[in-house]
Amino acid sequence: MTPIERSQIERWLREDLGHHDVTNDVDGTTTGRLVAKDTGVAAGLDAAAAVFEYLDVDVLDRLENGEVLESGDALLEVEGPASDVLRGERVAVNVAGHAAGVATRTRRAVDAARTVDDGVRVAGTRKTTPGLRGVEKRAIAAGGGDTHRLDLSHMVMVKDNHVAELGMGAAVARFRERASFATKIEVEVERPADARRAVEAGADIVLLDNMTPAETERGVEAIDGDALAEASGGITVETVPDYAATGVDVVSLGSLTHSAPALDFSFRTG
Template sequence: MPVTDADVERWLREDLGHHDVTNDVPGSTEGRLIAKEAGVAAGLDAAVAVFDYLGCDADAVVSSGDRVEPGDAALRATGDAQSVLRAERVAVNVAGHASGVATKTRRAVDAAREVSDAVEIAATRKTTPGLRGVEKRAVVAGGGDTHRLDLSHMVMVKDNHVAEMGLESAIRHFRERKSFATKLEVEVESPVDATQAADAGADIVLLDNMTPAETKRAVNLLDGAALAEASGSITVEDVPAYAATGVDVISMGSLTHSAPSLDYSFSTSVA
């Protein structure tokens, strides 16, 4: 899901409004996106796209996934001053948000690696409307897995489905309707339900809101019959305890919905 001109136009229209006097500056200029704190860079492709859309020349100085330290330049842009200044805030916002997601993801991955080299840290669909592509790529930049990008990537049987249809009936219903190439994941809330889901044909069992002890019991009961995914309000601090249970995946909505932006500034000089 690359950033499109339509995305950039929507972002700029939101910021510029109807009559932008603030950026009515003559001449040309050069600017740099500067990290003000340490973190993992992401979203620079989107930031470059904003400058490009307004006719500026822009290039990322670092690659997505690189660590940046305070004072490091992440991007350079040149062009007429009005266009550079108009692009500045949108570019800083999108790069800062994406880099915050990448930085939090890297923290979670590092925490998992303290215990396990195998467990995956994954995002969820708890993304900002209109920014899913930016946020999912930022998760990858931080070393995480995107999980499903949209509803077509995997069938997930959730608690509402089970409440309406029953666990085994819901699994049977969706297995009959999905493609052979599409995985079926089933959300359960107890270790016993995990084995029932696997026996009924789940490819992946999502262990929802279980404690590490309950998660470990579920993993032991599954014994490889299906992939095991832990999810449900798991924080970075919780990751090592869940990684030690033997689950295959730890998914965290907070990677995208609660990551603080990485602090960047944009400084210009007359060319």
């Protein structure tokens, strides 16, 4: 996961400030604090700090991503020209609030899995907001989750469309030939009976997709420890324990990013 890029911060600020910002034309210097109004898990504070630093506002103190928040906690403190502190405020609040929502949802899912099995990983997916994947993936990590593949270069995933076009064995062989020796291959299956076929085709990981917990358990039995087993598709935070109990190695949820409500933060100056 790469750090927040300067060009990304420029885009965020340009979008919010427009071409003629009269609202924040305020003289003097001031201090500001990003304050939690919800309980949850801190995330996105590297991005929020980077926004202020881009505006030459000093970041005096901030919490670490992953820390537990209570209502009233100060996450970030800054000092600088009042106009620049105010110009960075909304972008910082929005990014940190969104990231903290992802981290908080992830922590809930991780805790739910741990009630059943300490060894099961909870992972995100590529169902991220365009332009915010780095922020959201770091938020998943802050919540104790696994980021899964960050982009298409990190792992080959053989999906149903590949199998329909090439056949499972031919698809795995084709991608194995083209991928680096360090790149893992995951094969998606939609029936427990196909899980063993995926292993025999050479899959490193078998994705048991859109199955019930009972079907997932049968898929894990078919894999028989010869590949990693991942459950995905329609899983919610509430049903994570049901899938964690099936013996899978990974439970992945797109909802960690696409359905996480932002935490309520405010920014107070003076």
